[in-house]
Amino acid sequence: MTANGPSMPILQGENIQVQRGGKRILDVSSFRIVPGEVVSVIGPNGAGKTTLLQALSQLIHLGKGVIYFQGKKIGADMTPLDYRRCLAMVFQEALLFDTTVYANVASGLKIRGLKSSEIFSIVNTRLEQFGIGHLRDRSAKTLSGGEAQRTSLARAFAIQPQLLFLDEPFAALDPPTREALLEDLNRVLRASGMTAIMATHDQVEALRLSDRIAVMNEGRVVQIGPAAEVMNHPVDEFVASFVGMETIFEGKVVNCERGTAMITVNRSAYPAAADALPISMTAAPLPMAEATDTDMNGLIIEVSGQAKAGEQLLCCIRPEHVTLSPGVRTDRSSARNAFPAVISRISPAGAFYKVHMNGGFPLVAYVTVQSIEDLDLRVGATVTASFKATAVHLIRRG
Amino acid sequence: MKRLTSLTCYYYLIFTLLILVGVNTVNAAPAQPKQKNIILATTTSTQDTGLLDVLIPIFEKKTGYFVKTIAVGSGQAMTMGAKGEADVLLVHSQAAEKKFMTDGNGVNRRLVMHNDFIIVGPPSDPATIRQSKKAAEGFKKISMTKALFVSRGDNSGTNAKENEVWKAAGIQPEGQKWYQQTGLGMGQTLGVTAEKKGYTLADRGTYLAMKKNLGLDILLEGDGVLLNIYHVIEVNHAKWPKVNAAGAKAFADFMISKQTQATIKTFGIEKFGSPLFFPDAEKKIEDLGK
């Protein structure tokens, strides 16, 4: 199910504003989730992700705005307490009670006044589901970070919420623990068909868990849509850089025919980059037949998409879409866009290395450790960086 | 299981405290009707010697009154009386008592008993006051030799008597290096005096009661000025309507009754070998010490 589906939103926030210390820290005009959907909210620290979650879950006071749950207005058709009893929240810190794992998982049910016998079977199910059955009698204070967060998740699921809020639940965990827990959460979420909203600053987590992704910046939702759409078609420079489009540069459309646009890189925007290039290269960019524009100072790239001639655009490329080959290559058969570039910096990025280059404009590529050796990549070396016309995402400048 | 027991402990504690409250509310309520309470403001010496511990149970049993004995210095006792915060006083500070009466704070001031003050000091007696007969002379010697003198300095009856003697000796001891004020009761002041090997003026009763631990000797006694005379005064009911006049009168009458006077006469003989107080209810103040 997606937002475009016909079903009524299970959760709908309209015109939500939250002030703190006289400053507006949240301002979201509309936020809707349909049943069974998993939505991730991503954005940098301080973007308002946590505030959005707490506002939607009615844990904090709204300055302005209305929340509807299954069409019922909170505070009018439904009390905030009744609403809170339909949801669960998991925080970055496990926030467990100073008691046993079992009692922790049971706590939400106990609050609702369930009988011990009912609690017993529900809790046991959830303990097994999150792989912590063997820890049931342990004191929560003695748990490892991962075990604690599993307990916290089990506690949230135990109350069978209709809505699950996850506020950076894995941010404090080490990568292997995070990986295992992410997998388990994904499994339980999908198996139960639960509606969930997760705040995270990790786009990979967001991609793996969610149907839709909302990107937040400075208290606003700047883009919301299906995960692939947000990842590959960011609406602005902020989203582009946040979803990992490392290469972003300005350009101007020269012409556009049959879904292919020719764009000149606005070199004046990158004077430092131009200065750093060897003279021979700046003076003689690789010849391109199409480059008939008089502005021969510009590099010209070929992009799939619709654009109007003369339009100013931002071109964004994900680093994994940029490939490198040794030396200056003149053969352009495999990729339409191939540019000689000088490596300015190589930094490790997880399993990959991130190679920063200067090809008249800044370029970033991911390469494997193997490639670093094979291609003899080092700072100062010249390589040919190429990318497909379809790898370039265009953002129109407001 | 461990958790269960600890919780049990926790609740048990609360439970115990709750029981305490329950018991307490029963006890805290006055055991007697309101007018049955008598507040007796008295000097520490009557309490510290244990005399009141003997007399009051007899009085309570006999009359049904409940006596709240507040043992403070004579000065404070009279202040309480002057504010109507006590019903009856048993005090030993002549000059202050007379003022108390002329101010209209008390009625029916009656002589109860006396003992005497003594000057005690280290057996070595560096100021050689042992040869003196008069208290004022002894004080003069102490000041001349600059031997340490420990004063209660608490405005008590004993303190008042001490000041009277200093005045008679024509000495202004306050501020002198050899003159120290404790601000404590008689017993503690005697303790301090013993520690510092100084001199002090004490009532005989308290001294006798504490003698065993002190190592201080009686160096001067028998001067007429050293008489320590106790009066019972009923606080003026006309001035303070809340004062329990009947109770105060009953207690004052009890103190001068024949039976009580007989008890006072023998009190202390068993424990200290000599009586601590001399009953005087039948006597006139001028005849004391003769």
Added chain:
Amino acid sequence: MDIIIEGIKQALSLLISLDPEVMGITWLSLKVSGTATLISLFIGIGIGTAVALTSFPGRQIVVSLINTGMALPPVVVGLFVTIFLWRNGPFGALEILYTPMAIIIAQTIIATPIVMGITLAAMQQLPRKLRLQILALGATRFQMVWLLIKEAKLSLMAAVMAGFGGVISEVGASIMVGGNIKGYTRVLTTATVMETSKGNFDVAIALGVILLLFAFAINLVLTRVQQRERPR
């Protein structure tokens, strides 16, 4: 030194022989201080929690006042309580000066800020988000406060100890508002002072030892409970 050994011997013999007067004084001390502590727990935990969980103008001043109150000198409390309870004072009609109730009132006033201050600190030490977590678990406001108090129970146990320890050992207020009346308001501390001033150092030491024994026994029980709650 001899006098201390003598005193301890005396204490043991008074305890073993269950001397009725000493038992009476001890029992009264426990009752009075226990009651005062219990009342101060209700008021102190209540207000301490309220101040910890809310924000209002002047909160800083209230917190400073509570912290100052933690160091209230018992004699000052005794003085004010005495003045208020005088029969010609504002609460004179109650006629509770020189009764155990008066001592309970004074000791409650001494213990309450201690309990309040420790509660306040304990509640503020809990993670701020824990409140949100408890609300998100579907708790009512009352349930949330109760769960937070349970969460702070180790510190609150310390509040009980500090409060009880503060009042059972204080003498200034007890002697002023209670009057040290034999068999009625004489508690362990006031009796100790009196016996000292009488020169009965052995009895004074004996009473002191009993006081210490009780303070120790009660703290031992509370500490055991507290330690048992700790993870192994």
